[in-house]
Amino acid sequence: MNTKIPTPPGEAYDVRPPNRFARAALSDIISKGNVGYQEAIGSHIYCELRPTNELQFAEDDKTALAYLQILNDLTHYGLLAAAPFNLVLLEAQGNVLHFFKEGPLTAAHVTEALRFDFIFTNVVYEKLKPRMGDKWNGFASCMAHGGAIIVRHGAFSNPSSSSTVSLGPAANEPAKQLLSGIARTPAGCIDVPSEWASFLSKPKPLTQWLTIPLKDRDWMSFVQLHLEDANLRGTFRNLIDRYQSERAGFTRLNTLSSQQLHHPEGFSVNAPYRLRAFSIKADLDGFSPIVKEAFAKGRDAIDRVAVGFGEILEFVEYLERTVSGSIKLPFAGDCGTLLVPPDATGDFNTLKTTRWLETAIRWQTFAAGDSDSQKRNWSSIFKNVSWAIGAACGETTTCLLAPIEAENRRFLIGVGWPVATSLEGQNMGKGGEILVHSDDFQQLPDNVKKLFTKVTGSEFWKACNLSNDKLRRAIVEGATSCTPKSLVYGVAGAQLPRSRPHLT
Amino acid sequence: MLFGHLKGPKGIGSRIEKSGQSVYWTFGSLVLRAHGENSGQSVGLNLIVRENWASEPPECRVMADFIRPEGDWHYRIDGTLCYVLQREWAYGIDKFSRTDPSPEEFLRFATGWCLSAIDSLAVRHLIGHRLNLETWPTEWLDYAHGIKGDEQFETELTLSKRRR
Numbered sequence: 001m002n003t004k005i006p007t008p009p010g011e012a013y014d015v016r017p018p019n020r021f022a023r024a025a026l027s028d029i030i031s032k033g034n035v036g037y038q039e040a041i042g043s044h045i046y047c048e049l050r051p052t053n054e055l056q057f058a059e060d061d062k063t064a065l066a067y068l069q070i071l072n073d074l075t076h077y078g079l080l081a082a083a084p085f086n087l088v089l090l091e092a093q094g095n096v097l098h099f100f101k102e103g104p105l106t107a108a109h110v111t112e113a114l115r116f117d118f119i120f121t122n123v124v125y126e127k128l129k130p131r132m133g134d135k136w137n138g139f140a141s142c143m144a145h146g147g148a149i150i151v152r153h154g155a156f157s158n159p160s161s162s163s164t165v166s167l168g169p170a171a172n173e174p175a176k177q178l179l180s181g182i183a184r185t186p187a188g189c190i191d192v193p194s195e196w197a198s199f200l201s202k203p204k205p206l207t208q209w210l211t212i213p214l215k216d217r218d219w220m221s222f223v224q225l226h227l228e229d230a231n232l233r234g235t236f237r238n239l240i241d242r243y244q245s246e247r248a249g250f251t252r253l254n255t256l257s258s259q260q261l262h263h264p265e266g267f268s269v270n271a272p273y274r275l276r277a278f279s280i281k282a283d284l285d286g287f288s289p290i291v292k293e294a295f296a297k298g299r300d301a302i303d304r305v306a307v308g309f310g311e312i313l314e315f316v317e318y319l320e321r322t323v324s325g326s327i328k329l330p331f332a333g334d335c336g337t338l339l340v341p342p343d344a345t346g347d348f349n350t351l352k353t354t355r356w357l358e359t360a361i362r363w364q365t366f367a368a369g370d371s372d373s374q375k376r377n378w379s380s381i382f383k384n385v386s387w388a389i390g391a392a393c394g395e396t397t398t399c400l401l402a403p404i405e406a407e408n409r410r411f412l413i414g415v416g417w418p419v420a421t422s423l424e425g426q427n428m429g430k431g432g433e434i435l436v437h438s439d440d441f442q443q444l445p446d447n448v449k450k451l452f453t454k455v456t457g458s459e460f461w462k463a464c465n466l467s468n469d470k471l472r473r474a475i476v477e478g479a480t481s482c483t484p485k486s487l488v489y490g491v492a493g494a495q496l497p498r499s500r501p502h503l504t
Numbered sequence: 505m506l507f508g509h510l511k512g513p514k515g516i517g518s519r520i521e522k523s524g525q526s527v528y529w530t531f532g533s534l535v536l537r538a539h540g541e542n543s544g545q546s547v548g549l550n551l552i553v554r555e556n557w558a559s560e561p562p563e564c565r566v567m568a569d570f571i572r573p574e575g576d577w578h579y580r581i582d583g584t585l586c587y588v589l590q591r592e593w594a595y596g597i598d599k600f601s602r603t604d605p606s607p608e609e610f611l612r613f614a615t616g617w618c619l620s621a622i623d624s625l626a627v628r629h630l631i632g633h634r635l636n637l638e639t640w641p642t643e644w645l646d647y648a649h650g651i652k653g654d655e656q657f658e659t660e661l662t663l664s665k666r667r668r
Contacts, residue, residue, distance in 0.1 A: 354634070446540040472635050479539040479624075479631055480643045488537050488623075489509060489616035494609070496617050497596045499538070499624035501578040502589040502647035 021153065021310040023303070026102070029152045030088050030164055031407065037151040037306040039299075042102035043113045043143050044171045045087070046178045047120060049074050049095040049128065050137035050187060056095070057420045061274065064400040064416050068272055070128060071095060071413060075404045076247070077127065080239045081120040084232065085112045090150065091163040092404055092411035093332045094419075096179065098166070105145045110192070110199045114212070117141045117190050118223065119236055121214045125188070127240065138187020142178035142209070145193070146170030147295055149306045153313040163330035163411055167291045167309060175333060177209055180427065188215035272402040275327070277339040278356035278440070279399060279418035282363050282387040284312065284334035285431030290384070308381070309334075315366060315378055322370070323359050327401065329414050335426070338363070339399055339414065354448060354471065360389045360434045361466050369468065390425025390460075392418045392437040425460050435460045447478030505615040506530050506551055506562070528553045536630065538623040547571075547626050551618075558601075561593040562618055566626050570633035576640050577632065578625060587621040589647045591654045595661070 024036030051067065058064035071094055078097045079089055091098040099116070103109045124139045148168030178185045185191040191209040192200075200222070202210065213219050287309075294301035316336045320328040329337035340359050362370075364387045366378035373379065397417035403410040425435035436444075441452060441461040451474055452461040483498055507516045510532025518528045530553075533546040548567030554560055564585050573579050578586040600613050628644055631637070640646070647653035 443542065445542075472637075475631055475635060476637075476641045476643055479628055480645075481539065489612075489619050494600070494605075494613050494616075496613070496620055497592070499587070499621040500589065500592070500645055500647060501621070501625050502586045502653045503578065503649040504575045504580045504586050 021307060023306075026150060029150055030090070031409075033152070033409075035153055037149050037310065039147055039302055040100070040102055040150050041104065041145075041147050042100055043105075043109065043145045044090075044148065044166060044174055045099040045101070045113060045117060045141060045143040046174050047078060047097045047099070047117070047139070047141045048178050048185075049124065049139050051095065051132060052135045052137050053420075055132070055135040056415075057417045058400075058415060059394075059397050059417050061398070061400070064398075065272065067415050068400055068402050068413070070132065071415070072402070072404050073244075073247070074124065074128065075406055075411065076243055077123050077240060078120055079406050080243065081116055081123065081236065084236075085116040087113070087116055089406070090166055091330065091332060092406075092413060093163075093330070094413045094415060096175075096332070098171075098175070100150070100166070107199045109145075110196055113143060114190065114192075114200075115229065115232075117143070118214050118228075119233065121188070121190070122233075123236070123240055125215065127244075140178060140185040140187050141190040142174035142185045143190060143192050144170045144174040149291070149302060149309070151306060151309055151313070153310055153317075163332075165309070165313075165331045165333060167287075167305065167334070168295060169288075169292055172288055172291075172333065185209075186211065186213070189213045272400045274398050274400050275339065275341060276393070276398050277327070277341045277418065278359075278391055278393040279414070279416075279422035280338045280340055280356060280360055280363065280389060280391045281419075281422040281426040282336050282338075282360075282389045283426050283429075284385055285388050286385040287334045311376070311378070311381065315373075315376075316363075318372060319359070319363060319367065322367075322372075323362075326359070329401075329412055329419075337414065337419070337422070339401075339418075342393075354444065354475065356391055356393065356440075357434070357436075357444070357448070357466075357471060358468065360391055361468050361471060363387055364389060364432065364434070365467065386431030388426055388429035388431050389434045390422040390427070390429060390436075391434065391440065392421035392425060393440050394418055394421070394437070395439055428455060428458060428460060429462065432465050434463045434466060436463075437461075445475055445478050447474040450474065505611050506553070506618065507532070509615065509619055510534060510549060511546065526555055534619065534623065534626075536623055536627050538620060538627040539631075541627045541630070545630060549622065557614070558597045559590075559594040561588050561590060564618075564622055566622065566629075568626065568629070571626070571629050572632060577629060578640075578646065585622065585625055587625045588617070589653055589657055591657050592647075593617075595657075 022036055023038055024034045026038045026040050028034040029036055029038055055063060055067050058067050074095070075092050075097060078099065082089060082099055085101065087099045087101045089097060090100050101109065101113050121139060121141065129136050146169060148166045148171040150164050150166050152164045177191055189211050191211050194205050194207060194210045197204040197210055214223065291305055294305040313331065316328060316338070319338060320326050323338070323340055325341040327339045329339065338359065340356050342355060366382055367373035368379045394417050399414050399416040399418050401412060401414045403412050421437050425437060429435045435455065436452070438459045438461065441449065448471065451466060451470065452463045455462050507514065507530045510530065512532060514530070514532025516530040518526060521527050529551065531550045534549045535544065535546045550565040550567070552563040564587060565583050566585055571579065580586060596617065597614060601610060605613065647656050
């Protein structure tokens with residue numbers, strides 16, 4: 001039963017009955033959209049399309065639309081390649097796809113997963129590389145095997161909830177190897193754990209990862225022996241051709257209200273949604289060791305971590321409901337994203353320059369001070385974890401949102417300069433820090449600027465352990481000076497008297 | 505000169521009051537810039553200037569949804585703002601006139617003071633709205649009501665003269 005209750009200011013939101021957040025069958029979580037979690041053993045395969053900054057940090061609608069179309073095709077190619085090998089798509093995070101293949105670690109399991117990746121890599125090089133031209137920077141994958149907690153939370157009709165989140169080292173490590181660090185997976189390759197060398201009749205390297213260059217002639221005999229399958233390749237090519245002839249292009253940009261995003265009839269892949277907003281990305285610091293420890297301790301500990309993470313997802317949904325006009329993008333592992341318009345109406349003429357910062361602080365403090373937060377005891381439940389936050393909006397740039405529809409699911413993805421830049425900031429931050437891009441830092445009131453320090457060698461400014469009290473104090477103190485700036489009203493050469501009102 | 509600082513749609517005019525006194529009025533919008541405000545926020549402004557403006561500051565009404573119609577926030581029951589103490593205004597204008605300014609400099613000074621004080625008060629209302637402040641912060645100096653405010657001004661003036 002949905003109940004409408006009045007909320008300030010002039011907003012209304014659904015109050016859902018408490019979710020039964022408990023263990024559920026994996027197939028139900030992934031394809032039926034059931035809320036819950038399950039432990040699952042299998043391989044986690046992350047695939048990353050690497051566009052140039054020009055495409056990823058798209059500053060205009062035309063480029064962002066082209067990028068959305070590429071991501072839409074990437075997701076569909078991935079799904080077509082995954083089906084014959086019993087892989088499922090857990091997350092579509094824009095240019096990063098996360099697939100899962102359930103099963104114990106055997107030579108057959110490894111070969112099947114690699115064959116999927118070989119086919120997928122080839123089609124991406126064949127179809128997307130020429131389209132992207134000089135905006136192409138490669139494509140790579142990384143895979144690991146082990147136990148993980150697969151979690152889904154929120155309504156299935158909500159495109160931002162169609163992704164499932166995986167917690168555990170087997171899901172974290174390949175994502176890290178693929179996406180960050182100086183020795184990250186090279187383009188055209190897949191990294192697998194070096195222990196898998198024996199499955200592949202290769203000597204075990206000393207490094208943590210064994211890199212298989214899927215496009216390298218030196219490895220061609222290996223690829224032909226283990227991965228090539230002419231029949232499958234032919235069938236797959238036919239499927240791709242059919243998909244391409246049937247898919248529609250992005251035709252128009254919508255300016256929908258955020259509530260329409262949750263209703264399929266108002267928002268489709270052919271009509272992306274454009275908005276001017278701060279992208280706030282928050283990564284949960286200190287959670288991975290807790291998950292790792294839970295796996296070592298066993299089922300009860302895993303249940304506690306899964307339920308705890310469910311509560312974290314609940315908290316971010318609460319943030320979305322209480323920050324008017326905001327839109328939550330799907331979690332990527334333990335990283336959440338909220339797009340926050342400057343005010344409830346999205347009108348930049350009444351720009352409230354610190355609204356994003358207040359939201360970031362609420363996020364970091366688990367909305368301490370809110371009555372709901374106190375009731376749920378969020379601050380004390382999560383005292384051992386903290387958020388590293390990156391934020392960006394830009395002076396004129398916009399975010400484009402589109403739901404990629406596949407297998408009866410809708411994966412909401414967001415692209416554009418704010419989304420990409422906030423991720424860059426978040427990756428540089430540690431728990432308790434808020435990093436903001438220089439362009440947006442410049443818009444802050446002078447006294448609030450003083451709470452930030454420049455991050456050397458970057459375009460970001462950083463604040464540590466901010467609280468709403470500190471922010472309020474800075475803003476109030478910033479308006480304490482009584483001495484007006486004479487030049488504002490063209491009074492050169494004479495000091496204007498102080499501005500000091502009197503009580504009536 | 506006040507009119508020149510306002511953005512359109514705006515107007516200017518004059519009328520004769522029942523007392524026979526000439527009254528000049530102007531309205532328009534003022535972009536807020538005090539205290540580092542840079543959001544482009546503007547307010548509707550309605551100013552009435554009387555012939556005795558050198559001793560009585562222009563009467564000011566500010567139209568914006570964030571203005572708090574409360575005495576503690578320097579808002580009179582008739583909708584005008586107490587953006588400057590009359591005693592301080594008269595003293596300051598008189599003091600400036602003794603520096604022998606040209607008529608244009610004199611007007612520019614009075615206009616600048618009037619608008620910067622209104623701008624400052626409106627920005628503080630805006631901050632109060634943004635931060636949901638319940639009361640006027642003690643950090644923001646103001647004068648007390650009525651005679652007490654005048655006494656406060658005189659005391660502070662005497663002290664500052666002594667310090668010099």
